[in-house]
Amino acid sequence: MTIHVSPAVHEVPRVPQTPEAHPALVLNADYRPLSYYPLSLWSWQDAIKAVFLERVNIVSEYDFAVHSPRLEMRLPSVVCLKTYVRPARNPAFTRFNVFLRDRFECQYCGFPEDLTFDHLVPRSRGGHTTWANVITACAACNLKKGNKSLREAHMHPRQMPYEPTVHDLHRNGRLFPPNYLHQSWLDFLYWDTELEP
Numbered sequence: 001m002t003i004h005v006s007p008a009v010h011e012v013p014r015v016p017q018t019p020e021a022h023p024a025l026v027l028n029a030d031y032r033p034l035s036y037y038p039l040s041l042w043s044w045q046d047a048i049k050a051v052f053l054e055r056v057n058i059v060s061e062y063d064f065a066v067h068s069p070r071l072e073m074r075l076p077s078v079v080c081l082k083t084y085v086r087p088a089r090n091p092a093f094t095r096f097n098v099f100l101r102d103r104f105e106c107q108y109c110g111f112p113e114d115l116t117f118d119h120l121v122p123r124s125r126g127g128h129t130t131w132a133n134v135i136t137a138c139a140a141c142n143l144k145k146g147n148k149s150l151r152e153a154h155m156h157p158r159q160m161p162y163e164p165t166v167h168d169l170h171r172n173g174r175l176f177p178p179n180y181l182h183q184s185w186l187d188f189l190y191w192d193t194e195l196e197p
C-alpha cells in the first residue's frame, strides 16, 4: 500500500516533524524489547506494514499522523509482536557481543576507546579465540600485554572472560540507550531494572 505523507495537525514540540523521525519501538510478545542494544526499532513504514499484516499490536502512538487519500493514521511509537520470538539461547560469539559483555571498556584500565581483542592465553602459546579466552582491551593495554601471560605482564582483568547469556547481554545493553528515547518507550525499557535501595 502507498501512504502519502503530509504534515500532521497535531505535532509534538522539539521532535523533527518527519515520519522518519518516528520509529517504533518493537517489543516481543512479553512486552520486553526484542533487543536493547542496538535498541529494536522499526521505521514507520515497517511498523505500519506489520500492523496491516496483523503481526503486531499497537501499544502506543505518536501525536503524528501520515495521510493517504482515504486514511489518516497516527504512527505507532510502540508495537508488540503477537507471536513470541524465543531469543537464541546462546549469544553469537561476535566482536560486538564480546565488547558488550565487557561493557565496551578495556578490562585492564577501563578506557572506552580504541578497543581490541586480547587473548588471555596468547595465540602464540596455543590460546583459542573463545569466550573464555578473549577479553576487551584498549590498544595500549593490548600492546603492553603482548605475548605475555597475565602473570608475566602483571596485569589483572577487572572481570575474567566468560560465556554470557542473552540475559547478561540485555542487561549490559540497557547501559547504552540511544541518544533519543521517546517518552512512550520508557515504560518498556526499564520496568524490570533493579531499583536502587
Ligand SMILES: [Zn+2]
Pocket (backbone or CB within 6 Å): 106, 107, 108, 109, 110, 111, 137, 138, 139, 140, 141, 142
Ligand atoms: Zn586499557
